[in-house]
Amino acid sequence: MDFTLSKEHEMARTLFRDFAQKEVKPLAQEVDETEIFPTETVVKMKKLGFLGIPIPKEYGGQGCDTLTYAMCVEELSKVCGTTGVIVSAHTSLCAEPIKKFGTPEQKEKYLVPLANGTKLGAFGLTEPGAGTDASGQQTKAIVDGDEYVLNGTKIFITNGKEADVYIVFAMTDKSKGTKGISAFIVEKGTPGFTFGTKEKKMGIRGSSTYELIFTDCRIPKSNLLGMEGKGFGIAMQTLDGGRIGIAAQALGLAAGALETTIEYVKERKQFGKSIAKFQNTQFQIADMATKVEAARLLVYKAAIAKDTQKSFSLEAAMAKLYAAEVAMQVTTMAVQLHGGYGYTREYDVERMMRDAKITEIYEGTSEVQKMVISANLL
């Protein structure tokens, strides 16, 4: 068993860190404050191939692996949780299911522009009445000639208004329960597809979180992803992969808060010496660093499992559960070590703590991860 990263992974990390520090970090506070989607950063990431990291070159991607993708989300999230989730939702939730379930024509038409960054992707599963219970889909898709007619509403959709391509789930046969759910590829601009409320959130405030509204929205039959009635399985398998992205985001937030706090406690003086000289600080930092490292090992293991194992749902759920809890714990400890300053928006740890909370909620709450883990064991 060897925990050493390969030279290419080390160099890729250097690239992501360099980019995150120079291009993303300077904007993080403003993105949070103004709740404006960081379009400028996304354009830069598109050019560098950050939106197609685990997608094969034949589809316009970078031909790297899931570990490299997770490291990218980690390094971006170290400085900006918003930027991390933009890449995660695009890659894991939109490009990946088309890569896995799409027809050759769908891959040519949608995966190539998603992977080469020409288009941004999103994923619409959650509804007002279907959150953790994703089987309670109310959105309907009825066949009419060569088309499906979509009616319904999706909420809390990441990259909501900014995306060009959406994976949308809808009931094609309500009588069959989860076996009546199908997945569709929907393009922005399709008549009958509009945007509703923009969510006002606690964290990841620059992320474009919107309601998607479908009113007699007609999409060609060729945009059915996978087979009719197989949508629930597609959603669940997609979320297994998505959890690695969110786990990496959580890891990044925790690691970023740790790095920032180490710098701060060495500078901050109280009682005539830097607070790093106090044993409480030392023990807190030791606990934070150990939690971050444990989370990192779980996240990397899940990322490698996705590329090497048939099923990685257990690894992904454990990584997401643990990394999200660590993100919340470590960012909270970081704020505490910053004292009053940590509670102000002048300091990054305040934003990181707000950003961390969502990682325990989206793409399966911590409780859902426990359901997945125990279902794999019992």
Added chain:
Amino acid sequence: MKIVVCIKQVPDTNEVKLDPVTGTLIRDGVPSIINPDDKAGLEAALELKEANGAEVTVITMGPPQADAVLREAMAMGADNAYLVTDRAFGGADTLATSTTLAAAIKTLEYDLIITGRQAIDGDTAQVGPQIAEHLDIPNISYAEDIKVEGKDVIVKRQYEDRYHVVKVQMPCLITALGEMNKPRYMTPGGVFDAYRTKEVKVITRADLSVTDEVIGLKGSPTKVAQSFPKSVKPAGTKVILDPKDSAEYIIEKLQEKFII
């Protein structure tokens, strides 16, 4: 067109700290980077490749671990990479280095050679022009901009208070200023290719047609007489005044020191 870019692996001096007792550089654990002027030269070559079509080859002389900077250069877009390495090259000053590099470049095809102006760990600015001398080709140093027109290169050469626009026929050598551009990032796929599909070719002593007298320590006439740390300037005083008072304050201080 074939472009050869000479690069050097240097310690990232932004990360280097001074030993407070001995006053020497602490190099342990300091990350290694492509020398900034060289990286600008590489970016210029890659831009010429995009604009005119070219094959870009990077070359470095150094220990085996210098492989990393060549891989980085390929991850940015260089096509080929050569590592000139051998114990026989050790202890080289600028003359022996340029002799070795020129001998290695002679084994390659080139129309244009680009080097950085100088390296941040030595600041000599000698290796580039010396390579041109060894190869008997024209050298234009301090390039701020490089364009190619047919068989000619048009270089904007920077001086302290002006610049010259120089047209020169290839083959030639240009030394690039770090300020001439903002080098591109690598791409993730480029990184993977650099390690998984591309190759760093190694050039050793046996591959070069030079005598032992002109390489390594033997070929290095430079002798370091003495080295000492630069004295550290005091922190200075900070005063916050309105513009008029500030001007008066500055004049007063300059007069105190007999500067004006």
